[in-house]
Amino acid sequence: KPSVLPLPPGPKKIPFLGSLLEMPRTLEWQTFAQWSKDYGSDVIHARVAGVDIIILNSIQAAHDLLDRRSALYSGRPRFVMAAELMGWGWQFSAMIGERWRERRRLFQQRFPSSNNAVHQPRLTEFIRVLQLQLLESPDDFMNIVRHTFGGVILALAYGIKIEPTNDPLVKMAEYAIHTLTIAAVPGAFLVDVLPILKYIPEWFPGASFKRKARVWREVALNFRDMPFAISEQEIEQGTSQPSFTTLCLDDLDPTRDVEYQRQIIKDTAGMFFSAGSDNIVSVVQSFILAMLCNPDIQAKAQLELDELLQHQRLAVYDDEPFLPYLSAVVKEVFRWQNPTPIGIPHRLDQDDTYKGFHLPAGSMIIGNQWAMLHDENDYPEPFKFNPERFLKNGHLDPTVKDPLSVAFGFGRRFCPGSHIAVQAVWLAAASILSTFNIYKAVDNEGNAIEPSLEYHSALIYRPLPFKCNIKPRSTEAVFLVHSAFDQSSG
């Protein structure tokens, strides 16, 4: 029977289209956050073509619903264009039920947050190469960061060797993700709003999305199948390095359906790059931008590093507990420019009530991470880059809400790669700051170029290319970078 409770407040709805006309096209998270101010509620309701959308704009609401009632709130809405037409349906981030559980379990068995043995040596090795490349071509830092983390993620997934620059597999993967991020932007394709359009033939006027989907489908399947095939070949030749794929294939159970097990391994390995690479790249680039704009903070973090390392060695992840200021800088980067401002939407499986509101079964639930991470009650002056907000008497202050518990999503869907991501960003930050200074670039007249702080508003929020001047801090730093690279490649 229909609920007697009201729906949460939200933007105006008209017949059939619902709130479609009110829905923002870019920087959605900012409009969603503004709605909370306009309607005086941290829980907002909108409706687009019959689908209820519930937006959660506070950490409290996300915690109460997505974390504490996770059993009800861990479904996913349909992604018609990306998953059903373009062939990305093999990604477990879009799956529900047993298919999702099997793949997620496999991921977590191989990369549990309690075990750093497989990923840490690879992260360190790739970050040493990044430092060397920054010495050699500092102006190319945007690409260097992109290639480093694309490479590390492919190495973790498949154990295959990646070229130091312009690796064809990294390029292919990047193109595939590019098509995915175009398709998965909510509202970019009408077929996501009206799934029935999925059945119209390709030749039909206005059906260009179906032709696009057919071409892109090949890209999506190559993305999953090609690196897996190379990995299997390398295992056969005995040249592969330990990775998710090698570890899983080593443990195949011959008494069970082997092809079925291979399929799950292949799907799950395919998730690494699509879920992990662009996000880490965005955060590391935002870190460089933050240091560029805040020279005092940069100097303070360097002082802390120098006191520990004494210019004698490079940082390793085990140094983390002794570098609270740097850890506060990393937390602040994740808070300041979170790469997934609205995360991935969840789906509510049954009718529910919250704060006197009716939340209908089947609603799409959006956890507005950006709104939570810019809530002035938790983070005063939220637009200011200020790592001190996390510190008290020189230690991390446990009473301040940790952005890392918001930036990676919620409940049973919480990002299973978060520990890899945080360690990658932390180690990149420590390694870059201990050996390089980041200055503003200067134009032909010798004036400092102010960064525009512009971001690309898409599924993954990332800084637009900016200029900076990255210089080694000393001859000792150059020596350390060279010798660490020789050791890791020798």
Ligand code: HEM
């Ligand atoms: C800065 C880096 C990263 C950020 C900000 C990030 C953020 C997120 C977010 C917000 C979600 C959605 C959670 C939800 O639905 O509530 C997610 C899901 C996921 N992430 Fe990450 N992630 C990062 C890196 C990684 C890495 C490195 C990997 C793998 C190596 C990874 C693998 C995944 C997977 C497999 C899912 C889907 C989980 C599921 O649906 O069950 N992520 N991530």
